[in-house]
Amino acid sequence: MIMIQDQGPLAAQDASSVLRDLPPSAKLVVKTLEYEGDSTQSELAELTLLPPRTVRYALTQLEEHDLVTSQISFVDARQRIYSLDLSDT
Numbered sequence: 001m002i003m004i005q006d007q008g009p010l011a012a013q014d015a016s017s018v019l020r021d022l023p024p025s026a027k028l029v030v031k032t033l034e035y036e037g038d039s040t041q042s043e044l045a046e047l048t049l050l051p052p053r054t055v056r057y058a059l060t061q062l063e064e065h066d067l068v069t070s071q072i073s074f075v076d077a078r079q080r081i082y083s084l085d086l087s088d089t
Contacts, residue, residue: 015086018065025050026058030067033084040079 019027025048032047033039039047045055059082062068070080 015067018067022061022065023058025054026061029055029058029062030084033068033082038081038083040073040081042079044082 019030028048028050029044032044036043036047041052041055041059044050044059045052048055050058059068059070063070067084067086068082069085070082073079073081
């Protein structure tokens with residue numbers, strides 16, 4: 001179960017219930033972000049061994065459920081950096 005330090009077990013339970021309904025690829029992306037930290041889409045594809053299109057779909061699903069946030073990379077403005085954000089769920 002994913003734990004959130006500031007929000008306690010209730011928020012972790014909410015995140016788990018949302019994750020339960022998502023595809024396996026989205027769950028793998030969440031776990032990868034949890035273990036590896038902030039990553040770009042291409043880094044996630046490399047780490048998870050999923051096709052880039054599958055990673056893109058998983059990230060879209062996670063963003064729709066507010067489990068992941070993205071920001072423009074300062075190193076390369078063409079890329080976005082994705083972060084796990086379970087604080088609002």
